[in-house]
Amino acid sequence: MFMQQMINGFSLGSMYALIAIGYTMVYGVLRLINFAHGDIMMVGGFLGFFGVAVLELPFLAAVLLAIVGSALLGMASDRIAYRPLRSAPKISLLITAIGVSFFLENAFNVFFGGVPRAFPVPSVLEDILEFGGLTIPVSALIVPILTAMLLAIILWVLFKTKYGMAIRALAFDVDTVNLMGIDANRIITIVFGMGSALAAVGGIFWVVNYPSVDPMMGVLVGLKAFAAAVVGGIGSVGGAVLGGLIIGFTEVVVIAFLPELGGYKDAFAFIFLILILLFKPTGILGIDFEKSRF
């Protein structure tokens, strides 16, 4: 029973982690809470749904469609809505982000309907493995493994490539980066692309595990993922993963052992958020942006 819940928590936490990485990277380079990030995850889930159910693509092709589509959407949102406001007061940027978020939710609601639709999960992922009394759905096993692989790729890009070096430099000082002959805007767009692609993978995992899509599903998940990013330490990719796992575990464990609190499960992430802001605002692995960066 205990091991079973551990695996479920690990799987849920990995999904939060994937989405939290996007928040943390965008916050790192722009100091912007990208409210639309959760909705980009929703778009990823929807594109996967269209790929499988409407276009009748094989599952992996649908996943690819979702990743590419979401990455393009993330980059477009930066190009259209955020880039013209680089020198504007921060509050304008935040208001625009809320506008983009509300636009995506309602546009999908109007044109595709607000009713949750069942997601046709490929049968391979619905298989259930048995190990000495444990029953593990394949999807619960694949999610953490894929998350670990994607995390490795992201860390490699950030710390071993020139683009990664530019991204880390942007978190220090945008003006100096520009003076060094690096096109800061292009790097920021790449960050949006990477974050959105990860969010799309998270969205696909989400619709496979809770097999339905609806236009509002990104709101709460996005909020929790942001809380995860702050708990782990905003600006740090490792922190985002840690925060995601902590919040995922808490949700699963509390519901498993105290089922009467089930109705309040969506509130846990915020209790964590408030506590971390009170006692260690930089987060567990965090960087104090006011004192030093990275």
Add this chain to the structure above:
Amino acid sequence: MTVKKDQWINLSFVFGVIGFIGIANSFFDEYTIRILNNIAIFTILAVSYNLINGVTGQFSLEPNGFVAIGAYVTALLLVSPEAKQYQYAIVDPYPFVLSLHANFVVALVLSGFFATCLALVLSFPVFRVRGDYLAIVTLGFGFIIKIFAINYPEVTNGSLGLNDIPEFSNLYWTGGIAIIAVITVLNIVNSKFGRAMKAVRDDEDAAIAMGVNTFKAKTFAFCTSAFFEGVGGGLLAALLTSISPDLFDFFFTFQLLIIIVLGGLGSTTGAIVGTILVMGGSEWMRFLDEPMKFFGYTTPAMPGLRMVVFSLILIFIMLFAREGIMGKKELKDLFKGRKRSAK
């Protein structure tokens, strides 16, 4: 000399509004009165929301949470014990819930008081650190209030909400409290505290260097807006006569955000102008949600299209007309000569 002139402009505006309220009931039909009531309540909310977002420059998404608290407190105090007896269909309410009863003024004041207390509790984790945590914490707060309203039927009657709230709100109450709210907020903005809030907005480091207690300025702004949002929620409950958790979702906050952005962040006059435009425009735009005819084709009804248009308007204002209609100007600035405003 100019001070006197400013006062005359504001005073004549206030008397104009009082006169309008006085004659409105006999001139307009019920539908128009309802819209006017909405405008008055949203003026209270917009002017106070503008205090934290526009004047203090702290991006916050709290109104739906505090309005919900105000509405529930007022509803619990106004619904008579007999009416409560048969409303609680999910579970039996706590005995103290049944015995709660108060008159309208006490209910409104308590609504504001509870909202202020919660704002005070929230401001400690949020304003102690730099950054935009207020936005995300208040956004989450709105969700949590809704979760509690649904999962705590012993008090709130769960998703069924509370009904049969006596309809105390009328144009005298809503308009009168709107005038009080506007005057209070204007006095705060023009006081020592208001200047501290603007300093925090324009440059927090410089404000700290000048000895401004930024934590106090932010907390004061946040708690003041929470108070009026609580009161506004109470008025709304007594206007609608029935409330449920779904009423206070994020769209509520989003409307107020458009109002203050359209009017001009930081301008109280702008918040009032924005309220009138958005509340009126939102009635007018109802046609968007219904089937439309284009060159003989009929498009199907698209409920929610209004919200898409609203979000596009918000993005466009931010990208192309960030100052909104009024910028940071107030009513009195409009009557000043070119020379003075250029100074």
